Amino acid sequence: EPEVTQTPSHQVTQMGQEVILRCVPISNHLYFYWYRQILGQKVEFLVSFYNNEISEKSEIFDDQFSVERPDGSNFTLKIRSTKLEDSAMYFCASILMSDYYEQYFGPGTRLTVT
Amino acid sequence: GENVEQHPSTLSVQEGDSAVIKCTYSDSASNYFPWYKQELGKRPQLIIDIRSNVGEKKDQRIAVTLNKTAKHFSLHITETQPEDSAVYFCAARWGAQKLVFGQGTRLTINP
Numbered sequence: 613e614p615e616v617t618q619t620p621s622h623q624v625t626q627m628g629q630e631v632i633l634r635c636v637p638i639s640n641h642l643y644f645y646w647y648r649q650i651l652g653q654k655v656e657f658l659v660s661f662y663n664n665e666i667s668e669k670s671e672i673f674d675d676q677f678s679v680e681r682p683d684g685s686n687f688t689l690k691i692r693s694t695k696l697e698d699s700a701m702y703f704c705a706s707i708l709m710s711d712y713y714e715q716y717f718g719p720g721t722r723l724t725v726t
Numbered sequence: 727g728e729n730v731e732q733h734p735s736t737l738s739v740q741e742g743d744s745a746v747i748k749c750t751y752s753d754s755a756s757n758y759f760p761w762y763k764q765e766l767g768k769r770p771q772l773i774i775d776i777r778s779n780v781g782e783k784k785d786q787r788i789a790v791t792l793n794k795t796a797k798h799f800s801l802h803i804t805e806t807q808p809e810d811s812a813v814y815f816c817a818a819r820w821g822a823q824k825l826v827f828g829q830g831t832r833l834t835i836n837p
Contacts, residue, residue: 657824
């Protein structure tokens with residue numbers, strides 16, 4: 613069964629550094645999402661992406677965040693200048709089309725900002 | 727904005743008993759309500775979902791009920807087993823929009 617993949621599984625970075633989290637959604641899926649989950653808390657929506665543009669973003673997704681689909685397969689989340697509070701698990705998800713319901717989640721990237 | 731409230735935050739039941747977790751949602755346009763099970767350090771795993779045109783759905787020991795008028799939906803697990811111990815999240819969505827998650831319920835099954 614096709615799966616969403618994410619790399620790296622764990623990233624440690626220093627405060628103020630830039631990080632890029634990578635996701636490869638399922639190949640024929642059209643809608644892509646990033647979520648984050650701070651340890652012990654709920655999963656929170658960051659951004660959704662369709663047709664090569666952001667379709668919705670949350671208040672968390674400020675100017676420090678950006679997303680890209682550079683080559684038709686990868687879907688990346690960039691944090692320009694990381695803060696301690698960016699430490700969390702970041703999940704990528706995708707769905708085939710708008711009337712398909714199940715979002716397929718990747719295994720996550722644990723980001724630790726020191 | 728959209729909001730999903732989930733209760734209880736922790737639930738402890740004896741093995742073999744039933745567990746019920748409840749959620750309410752604020753956006754009446756929501757039409758899809760999944761339930762996820764999450765083990766420590768892992769991704770949320772979909773265990774059951776229900777669409778707004780259905781009132782109840784069952785899959786073996788797991789069932790979900792939806793009351794659209796009251797904007798409530800609930801997860802029912804019967805004949806609980808130790809491997810059911812995990813954190814459970816409800817969520818709500820409209821169309822291809824974002825999933826809005828509840829705060830989670832830590833379910834512990836006592837042998």
